[in-house]
Amino acid sequence: MSVATENFIKAIYNNNSHDARNTKPGNIAKKLGISNAAATDMAKKLAIKDLLHYEKYQELQLTDKGKKMALNVIRKHRLWEAFLFKMFDMSLHDIHREAELLEHQTSDLLANKISEYLGNPKFDPHGDPIPNSEGEITTTDTSIPLSNAVEGKKYVISRLTSDDKEFFEFCAHHKLKYGNEIKVSKQFKNNKMTELSVENNTILLNEDFTTLIYVNEAN
Template structure:
């Protein structure tokens, strides 16, 4: 049996809100790899504790308190990821799962010291913004999924989703990394795949992959 904490639910709801629109128990269950019934259970508890707004069969929303807490956890997660990657030089695809454990086992004081030691980084190794002590995100240009671009669009890789480590391994193997400029050479309508040119290389990316790579458009 997996044993997921309230903290995980809050982070998951926060993140899903950005990706999906309305949040339903099913999506949370899928995301955390547990049964929908367990989600219903926990939503009741989170609701009585004032972290989420929840009415049976209706959508789910974080309260202000819940949002604060979620951002707090995400801050911990991203600072740990940065530490593991930048300082300990752990491989890109391993830092997410490792940070997922550490985020539940570190005090605020520790994380603040960590942030100081890392010199107040603004983005984690996957390109996600790191909230500061007050929960504010650093300013950054809007990102969109690579899968949304059309032929001849140009942009810079800004973020690669960490939801599956295989994706990160694959992206690295294809020579993709944050900050690289590229041009969309082609987009195949029938399967949604995208062919981009980075430096002199042409790389073909499936729709699934492209929708997990986020970029900043060249204006």
């Protein structure tokens, strides 16, 4: 399949995985930086190939075949992120950018070799689950957005859901990394802000950040 097709299918899968983002052609067009007309035309073509269901004015839904393709591309992307992070200690933004290119040039054989070399990791450095070679996600996601965390409790950062360079730079500077423990001091619900402490430093975050950081309650 072409790079454009893989990116289109992957965008639908990723948007569908987040409740706040619908999968209408216009939203997929915005995500990919293409025109609405181009997105609609692509959706119609991929519907003929049985990769998705297209209905005018409705959200796009992947078929089983389309979902399998999306998960295969995502597997390669996240394996490359894990490899680049381990081997070169690259930033979370840079590994994402490089993986966007490498995912389309990677055979299933090479993906399996990378996975074996890394010890078959379940998660990438952002905390996102890595599908297995059968296109299955075998982990259960119990994380919640930091914005929904309870005051006074300790949590472990489980996922950073962004591809913005400044977001990752901010998180790295303030030790907001996958696997780090934090304590939620205060939730300012009216102002949609969260005060937390990490490694003895106090940070105040607005909702733009707290909806992108996912956590699990610490043991």
